[in-house]
Amino acid sequence: MAKKDKADKKGGKKDKAGRKKEAACEVASGAFAPIVTQTARSLRTLLSRNLADCGLYAGQDGVVQALAEEDGLTPGALAQKLGVKAPTMTRTIGRMEAQGFVERRADTLDHRLTKVFLTDGGRASLERIAAAAEACEREALRGLSGKEAKTLLRLLLAVEENLQAAIGRH
Incomplete structure (x- = not known):
């Protein structure tokens, strides 16, 4: 009987471990998208605050970085590269032109x-954008090992x- 009891306990542990794993998957599947979405929002909010010190608004850092890689893009090419709609890019470019970052x-x-x-x-802002992004990354990863x-x-x-x-x- 003692052997059977041990076997039952072992089997019970495996079942319990399996149930825990399944429960973790259920929690993860229901919580994954909201957590990732909120994390992305928080990251973007902190980056936007850091960029404000450079005189840039959210999204403008991507325009500067894209043009630093390949200067002289059309607004449509910029929009496509950054994954935004053309009218949004046109407004962003207009604002950045008024701020003196692009022409x-x-x-x-x-x-x-x-x-x-x-x-x-615009070129001068590249170092400040990098510093703002690094500060944001340090905060986001604080407490995590390398x-x-x-x-x-x-x-x-x-x-x-x-994804x-x-x-x-589709």
């Missing part, structure tokens, strides 16, 4: 096209790939 110029080959270029002020931060990044990249694949299928 619009007619394309030298096709005068019907308008291209967006960084100004000296290994945990790398694992989190790897897992988030895997989730992003899954992009699902978007592509």
Whole structure:
């Protein structure tokens, strides 16, 4: 009987562990999207506050960084690269032009096209954008070990790939 009791207890532990894992999956499946969404909002809010010190508004950092990679993009190309709608990008460019970060110029080959270029002020903001992003990242990852931060990044990249694949299928 003692052997049977031990076997039952062992089996019970396995069942209990299995139930815990299933329960964790249920909690994760119901909580995953809201947690990731709220985390992204909080991250963006903190980054926006940090960027405000540079004179930039939310989303403008992406425009500066995209133009730093490839200056002279059309508003449509910028919108596509940053995943926003063209009218949103047009408003953003207008605001950034008024702030002195970018300028619009007619394309030298096709005068019907308008291209967006960084100004000296826009280029000067790159270091401040990087510093604002680094400060935000430090806060977000505070208390995590380097290994945990790398694992989190790897897992988030895997989730992003899954989501992009699902978007592509629809």
